[in-house]
Amino acid sequence: MHELSVAQSLFSIIERSVPKDSKGTVTEVHLSVGTLSAIELDALIFSFDIIKENTIASQAKLIVNSIQGMGKCKSCGTVFLINNFGTSCPECNQFNIDILEGKELKITSICMEE
Ligand SMILES: [Zn+2]
Numbered sequence: 447m448h449e450l451s452v453a454q455s456l457f458s459i460i461e462r463s464v465p466k467d468s469k470g471t472v473t474e475v476h477l478s479v480g481t482l483s484a485i486e487l488d489a490l491i492f493s494f495d496i497i498k499e500n501t502i503a504s505q506a507k508l509i510v511n512s513i514q515g516m517g518k519c520k521s522c523g524t525v526f527l528i529n530n531f532g533t534s535c536p537e538c539n540q541f542n543i544d545i546l547e548g549k550e551l552k553i554t555s556i557c558m559e560e
Pocket of ligand 1: 519521523535536539
């Protein structure tokens with residue numbers, strides 16, 4: 447399952463972000479996920495909850511902020527919302543599009559409690 451390996455890489459980021467001598471626990475992990483990232487959020491949260499056992503983030507909640515896909519037409523420069531890669535420009539109907547936003551998957555913040 448793709449989401450399981452994504453969740454594993456999130457944990458390696460979390461573990462690197464938390465100081466080794468920290469006695470606190472991670473309470474919240476905020477994640478930005480683009481709508482074009484092809485991530486199944488339910489599967490990601492499920493995987494996160496399995497992996498978090500016995501880690502510094504065992505009490506952590508995964509809080510997901512969804513980022514809407516945005517594209518810019520390379521032909522006419524129109525910027526518009528896109529929900530999938532097969533979207534054409536609403537102005538000129540070309541498929542020659544730069545994806546500006548929506549493919550990202552990144553941790554935006556990690557909250558800790560003493
Ligand atoms: Zn266009």
